[in-house]
Amino acid sequence: MRSLAYTRFELVRTFRNWRLLVFSLGFPLVLFFMIAAPNRDVHNFDGSGIALPLYYMVGLVSFGAMTSLISTGARIASERTDGWTRQLRITPLRSAAYFRAKVLTGYAMAGATIVLLYASGISIGVSLPAGRWLEMTGLILIALVPFAALGVLLGHLATADTIGPATGGLVSLLALVSGTWFPLGSHGIVHDLAQYLPSYWLVCASHISLGGPAWAGTGWAVVGSWAAVLAILARVAYRRDTKRV
Amino acid sequence: MSSHPSYRAGLARIDDLRRQADALRRASLGSVERDDAAPGVVLRGAVKSYRTGGAVVHAVRGIDVSIAKGDTVALLGPNGAGKSTTIDMLLGLIAPDSGSVSLMGGPPKDAVAHGMVGAMLQAGALIRDVTPRELLKMMASLHPDPLEVADALELAGLTEVADRRTQKLSGGQAQRVRFALALVADPAVLILDEPTVGMDVEARRGFWASVRGFAARGKTVIFATHYLEEADAYADRVILMSNGRVVADGATSEIRARVGRRTIRATLPNIDLATLSVLPGVAAADRRGEEIILVCSDSDAAVRALLGAYPEARDIEIAGAGLEEAFVELTTYHEDTPAPTRRQEALV
Numbered sequence: 001m002r003s004l005a006y007t008r009f010e011l012v013r014t015f016r017n018w019r020l021l022v023f024s025l026g027f028p029l030v031l032f033f034m035i036a037a038p039n040r041d042v043h044n045f046d047g048s049g050i051a052l053p054l055y056y057m058v059g060l061v062s063f064g065a066m067t068s069l070i071s072t073g074a075r076i077a078s079e080r081t082d083g084w085t086r087q088l089r090i091t092p093l094r095s096a097a098y099f100r101a102k103v104l105t106g107y108a109m110a111g112a113t114i115v116l117l118y119a120s121g122i123s124i125g126v127s128l129p130a131g132r133w134l135e136m137t138g139l140i141l142i143a144l145v146p147f148a149a150l151g152v153l154l155g156h157l158a159t160a161d162t163i164g165p166a167t168g169g170l171v172s173l174l175a176l177v178s179g180t181w182f183p184l185g186s187h188g189i190v191h192d193l194a195q196y197l198p199s200y201w202l203v204c205a206s207h208i209s210l211g212g213p214a215w216a217g218t219g220w221a222v223v224g225s226w227a228a229v230l231a232i233l234a235r236v237a238y239r240r241d242t243k244r245v
Numbered sequence: 246m247s248s249h250p251s252y253r254a255g256l257a258r259i260d261d262l263r264r265q266a267d268a269l270r271r272a273s274l275g276s277v278e279r280d281d282a283a284p285g286v287v288l289r290g291a292v293k294s295y296r297t298g299g300a301v302v303h304a305v306r307g308i309d310v311s312i313a314k315g316d317t318v319a320l321l322g323p324n325g326a327g328k329s330t331t332i333d334m335l336l337g338l339i340a341p342d343s344g345s346v347s348l349m350g351g352p353p354k355d356a357v358a359h360g361m362v363g364a365m366l367q368a369g370a371l372i373r374d375v376t377p378r379e380l381l382k383m384m385a386s387l388h389p390d391p392l393e394v395a396d397a398l399e400l401a402g403l404t405e406v407a408d409r410r411t412q413k414l415s416g417g418q419a420q421r422v423r424f425a426l427a428l429v430a431d432p433a434v435l436i437l438d439e440p441t442v443g444m445d446v447e448a449r450r451g452f453w454a455s456v457r458g459f460a461a462r463g464k465t466v467i468f469a470t471h472y473l474e475e476a477d478a479y480a481d482r483v484i485l486m487s488n489g490r491v492v493a494d495g496a497t498s499e500i501r502a503r504v505g506r507r508t509i510r511a512t513l514p515n516i517d518l519a520t521l522s523v524l525p526g527v528a529a530a531d532r533r534g535e536e537i538i539l540v541c542s543d544s545d546a547a548v549r550a551l552l553g554a555y556p557e558a559r560d561i562e563i564a565g566a567g568l569e570e571a572f573v574e575l576t577t578y579h580e581d582t583p584a585p586t587r588r589q590e591a592l593v
Contacts, residue, residue, distance in 0.1 A: 005382075005383055005386035005387070006383060006386075006387065009375070009379065009383040012375070012379070013372070013373075013374045013375050014374075016374040017373070017374050079372060081370075082368060082371065082372055083368025083370075084368075084371075086338060086366055086368075087364075087366060087368070087423075087426065089357075090336050090337075090338070090357050090362055090364050090366075091357070091360070091384065091387045092357065092358050092360045092387055092388060092389070242333075242338040242339060243333075243338070243339065244329075244333075
């Protein structure tokens with residue numbers, strides 16, 4: 001299968017880059033152990049009845065997985081700078097196969113982050129019913145679709161030297177206003193606007209573990225709309241991106 | 246090298262294809278439009294401008310070129326002549342503002358989608374964390390009828406570094422990997438954009454030997470270069486570009502001839518320069534001691550007239566304008582000149 005050969009190639013290439021692995025997989029783990037390990041016995045975080053390790057584990061899962069998928073953009077930007085994207089353009093590789101490879105590679109990185117954080121959580125006493133793990137993880141994976149498209153889009157818009165600040169700033173901002181690090185409260189302008197962001201629903205998905213509700217209709221509509229719009233924009237950006245960078 | 250079956254089969258086909266190519270060439274000699282025989286690449290009135298920082302750059306100002314299948318053609322010109330833009334249009338990477346481009350009888354995108362095109366683009370670096378063998382394997386898998394990866398590695402001289410990571414390769418080796426990437430598709434058209442930049446003399450020689458071997462299989466090869474000697478040595482035909490236009494198109498000997506001016510030097514003391522400068526075919530006359538120098542518009546007529554009038558003239562030398570001089574003369578073209586100068590008008 002042609003398209004799978006390219007996907008396999010991308011996966012091999014990405015997982016061989018140990019610097020990338022150390023920073024994108026290692027960073028959330030280090031943060032998690034720094035915050036949660038000394039507080040492993042805090043079972044009633046801030047009077048909420050929630051265990052602190054669980055709260056930060058799922059917070060870092062949304063942050064880390066979102067970062068992994070948006071980082072696809074950094075890899076694409078450097079491929080463009082190297083002229084590799086133009087080289088691919090003059091092969092019979094279809095754009096669908098290109099997107100599949102990029103999205104699956106991003107998901108593989110996100111999946112690795114999620115699994116490592118779950119394992120780290122369990123190692124310091126996080127426990128959840130099997131159904132909760134599954135429901136949370138399934139919904140997180142769906143909530144990541146818009147970010148997969150966003151990564152490809154940014155990669156074809158930014159250059160190798162602008163992609164870092166662009167994605168770093170964007171992820172931090174989204175994480176902050178979506179309640180990744182601390183609760184947003186239940187009203188106010190940030191809360192109202194955040195509901196239209198896909199990152200808000202990503203955090204909601206991860207909070208299923210804390211006893212939060214699964215998505216209502218709004219959640220599906222917001223995530224679905226962002227996914228569709230960003231996928232279309234990513235496709236347009238890829239199509240137009242044939243010039244020398 | 247000859248141990249590879251595909252290589253031997255290739256060799257067996259070379260003579261056959263050469264004969265066919267010669268027949269085609271003979272057939273097309275009489276006609277003005279060579280592409281009547283076999284349209285490989287056709288650009289018709291292609292124009293491309295783009296904006297950079299508010300200024301409009303007229304990269305290609307209308308070129309008409311047609312290249313028969315099986316030809317090896319050089320796009321020669323100084324930096325900024327429009328070579329790379331022309332190549333990008335041939336590859337379908339950019340669309341012309343006006344005019345048309347066709348590759349192997351259709352739009353470039355179709356030729357690319359059918360895997361008929363291999364190209365070596367100007368690029369900064371190879372992608373990292375893979376080996377040349379893996380890179381070629383993946384590339385081969387994208388094409389309908391690729392070469393064996395081992396053969397492509399050997400043709401590009403990469404067998405020894407086939408399993409080394411790309412970031413550990415030297416500049417010349419990286420360049421050969423790019424060449425192998427273009428070759429492995431076994432394309433009908435091979436397009437090379439300044440392929441030998443960064444190669445040393447020996448690497449260049451090896452590289453061109455590989456290109457020739459490839460072209461000998463009846464493939465069309467188009468390469469852009471600003472090295473005169475490369476165009477002269479490796480192309481059947483040279484398309485000389487300057488400032489977005491084709492300023493000369495033909496065999497290198499023709500291009501030399503177009504500049505036309507040859508000089509005659511002879512030892513001929515005590516002759517009035519004024520009488521020399523009116524000889525047929527002489528444009529100007531000069532003297533250095535006992536030696537006279539005649540700049541000729543027609544050196545054949547001039548030498549006959551000189552010997553007729555002054556049989557005592559001796560040590561006669563006739564020198565043609567070098568390709569280098571032709572290149573400079575044909576490509577010197579001022580940015581703000583709106584229309585071609587008279588000389589260029591006369592030439593095109």
